[in-house]
Amino acid sequence: xxxxxxxxxxxxxxxxxxxxxxxxxxxxxxxxxxxxxxxxxxxxxxxxxxxxxxxxxxxxxxxxxxxxxxxxxxxxxxxxxxxxxxxxxxxxxxxxxxxxxxxxxxxxxxxxxxxxxxxxxxxxxxxxxxxxxxxxxxxxxxxxxxxxxxxxxxxxxxxxxxxxxxxxxxxxxxxxxxxxxxxxxxxxxxxxxxxxxxxxxxxxxxxxxxxxxxxxxxxxxxxxxxxxxxxxxxxx
Numbered sequence: 001x002x003x004x005x006x007x008x009x010x011x012x013x014x015x016x017x018x019x020x021x022x023x024x025x026x027x028x029x030x031x032x033x034x035x036x037x038x039x040x041x042x043x044x045x046x047x048x049x050x051x052x053x054x055x056x057x058x059x060x061x062x063x064x065x066x067x068x069x070x071x072x073x074x075x076x077x078x079x080x081x082x083x084x085x086x087x088x089x090x091x092x093x094x095x096x097x098x099x100x101x102x103x104x105x106x107x108x109x110x111x112x113x114x115x116x117x118x119x120x121x122x123x124x125x126x127x128x129x130x131x132x133x134x135x136x137x138x139x140x141x142x143x144x145x146x147x148x149x150x151x152x153x154x155x156x157x158x159x160x161x162x163x164x165x166x167x168x169x170x171x172x173x174x175x176x177x178x179x180x181x182x183x184x185x186x187x188x189x190x191x192x193x194x195x196x197x198x199x200x201x202x203x204x205x206x207x208x209x210x211x212x213x214x215x216x217x218x219x220x221x222x223x224x225x226x227x228x229x230x231x232x233x234x235x236x
Contacts (some may be wrong), residue, residue, distance in 0.1 A: 001044070001053065001054070001056070001059060001072065001203060002055070002058075002059050003055065003057050004192075004193050004195075004196025004200055006057060006058065006059070007192070008055070008196045008199045008200065009023075009185055009192050009193075009195035009196040009198075009199060010103070010181070010185065011059075011072050011073065012040075012044065012199055013101075013103045013181055013185065014101040014102040014103055015043075015044065015094070015095075015097075016036065016037050016040045017100075017101025017103070018040070018101035019036045019039045019040035019043065019097050020035070020036035020039075020097075020098045021035070021036025021037030021039065022034070022036065022037065023181075023183075023184040023185055023195060024183050024220075025182070026183055027183075028187070028188070028227060028228055030184055030216075030221055030224060032198075032213035032214075032216055032217050032220075033210070033213050033214055036098075038209050038213060040209075041199075041202050041209025041210075041213060042208070042210075043097075044199075044202065044203060045202045045206060045207075045208070045209060048203045049206055055199070055200065055203035055204050056068075060073050060080065060081065063085070064081050064084045064085045065084075066085075072094070074144075075091075075144050075145060075146065076105075076106070076143050076144050077144060078091065078143070078144025078171075079143045080144075081144075082144070082167070091167040091170040091171075092170060093170065093173075093174050093177075094174075100177050102177060102178045102179075103180065103181045103182075104178050104179070104180055104181065106146070109126075109127045109131070111123045131148050131149060133149065133151045136149055136152045137152045137157055137158050137161075140152065140158070141161050141165075141168070144168060144171075146172065146175060147172075153172060183224075184220055184224065187227060188220060188223045188227055189223065189227075194216060194219055194220055194223075195216065195220075197216075198213065198215070
């Protein structure tokens with residue numbers, strides 16, 4: 001598991017869902033004190049306390065150098081692991097508990113609406129180039145990230161690559177089971193770090209999940225209220 005600075009709240013988002021929990025709902029109601037999130041926190045805390053897992057700053061580096069025997073990290077790390085690990089390894093779907101849980105991640109390219117039309121057109125030309133079939137295929141194969149368009153996944157070149165590199169196929173096959181992240185992490189300013197620090201309290205400081213999530217909820221709720229106020233102003 002990673003720290004708050006290494007997107008620990010993102011990595012543990014899927015397991016939270018797997019235990020039937022949520023960080024929040026789409027309307028910014030914080031749900032960390034519900035049974036699912038608490039049970040996930042306690043499971044992970046006991047997993048670390050038992051000596052079977054660790055919360056570290058760089059889980060990928062520890063795995064690639066043989067310090068740990070398994071890790072949970074972004075599929076975008078696959079290229080680095082493939083190049084640096086001096087041993088055979090396998091990728092797998094995230095484990096289920098009550099249900100399957102895996103969130104999407106990554107980032108995107110956007111165009112500011114306030115730009116003059118000529119700059120918007122130039123930006124769109126760049127986006128078109130950087131996400132075309134050839135470029136996204138090359139980028140995906142080098143990093144491990146998912147191809148960003150179906151034409152790349154379906155291309156002969158990509159299919160041949162996946163046949164030769166079955167570890168890369170796992171993310172493609174898992175994608176239909178994924179879903180977008182909870183609002184608390186992606187739309188509340190600082191939400192990721194607030195949640196991540198909560199996970200650090202549970203996994204590093206060995207504090208009970210119920211106690212920590214109550215504190216995190218108290219920190220997130222005012223921030224969520226501020227976002228809702230801003231949305232109300234925009235929507236009129």
